[in-house]
Amino acid sequence: MPAPQRSNPAYRAIARLVRPVMMLVTRRDWHGAEHLPRDGGFIAVANHMTNVDPLTFAHFLYDNGVAPKVLAKSSLFAVPVLGRLLRASGQIPVFRNSARAGESLVAAEAALADGECVAVFPEGTFTGDPDLWPMLAKTGVARLALTTRAPVVPIAQWGPQDLLGRYGKVPRLVPPKRITVVAGPPVDLTDLYGRPLDAVTLRTATDRIMGAVTRQLAAIRGEEPPATPWDPRRAGRA
Incomplete structure (x- = not known):
């Protein structure tokens, strides 16, 4: 399979190592690749349930011609070898709860301006929902999208x-697991352009984005999602 045009040598080296493993341990049920823009930068957002999500998310994008720049927690960049590979392939560190927290937004804006795909998990961490529905997301993705x-x-x-439980350490590789990934059409935020980036605007955009993800997940699962998302601050429904 040809590598995405925007993948650099380090990115392709990682793919040569990781992709064959993913092909062996998963059975892929992928849909909606036609919604991935082919010209110009875009933001890809997904729900977050386990540590293996970034691999399945990136696998879907990569095999559909997109080499995403994933926003990943900064601690991963301190891991020997892994950190070097992440930096060399252009991934973007997120410095949570620090004076450097804004650096990831600046780096993501630059990547989008350069025509890249920036991949984000808006929830920021694994969902706290007991049934693995998307929880109330942070507003960083809305700020990035509206800016x-x-x-x-x-x-x-x-x-x-x-493949790997929410807090699991050992993957379940046998038998191969069915991984369903569905991309939808871009979320319409045009009515929010030009409005002040206050709490109301950012929350409206965030909920609209995560609402689209949740509806797609509900269609995959064939279930009705909760009326309100899990709020991690309250450890209950928002």
Whole structure:
């Protein structure tokens, strides 16, 4: 399979190592690749259930011609070898709760301006929902989307939790797990462009984005999602 045009040598080296493993341990049920923009930068957002989500998310994008720049927690960049590979392939560190927290937004804006795909898990960490529905997300993705006006493509995935549990350490590799990934059309945020980036605007955009992801996930699961998302601050429904 040809590598995405925007993948650099380090990115392709990682793919040559990781992709064959993913092909062996998963059975891929992918849909909606036609919604991935082919010209210009865009933001890909997905739900987050387990540590293996970034791999299944990136696998879907990479095999559909997109080499995403994933916003990943900064501690991963301090891991020997892994950190070097992440930096060399252009991934973006997120410095949580520090004076450097804004650096990831600046780096993401630059990547989008350069025509890249920036991949984000808006929840920021694994969902706290007992049934693995998306929880109340942070507003960083909304700020990025409204500042850059880049298209936001909602992507729902289901099945990674069977490969590795939410807080699991040992993956379940046999038998191969069915991984369903569905991309939807870009979320319409045009009515919010030009409005002050206050709490109301950012929450409206965030909920609209995550609402699209949740509806796609509900279609995959064939279930009705909760009326309100899990709020991690209250450890209950928002």
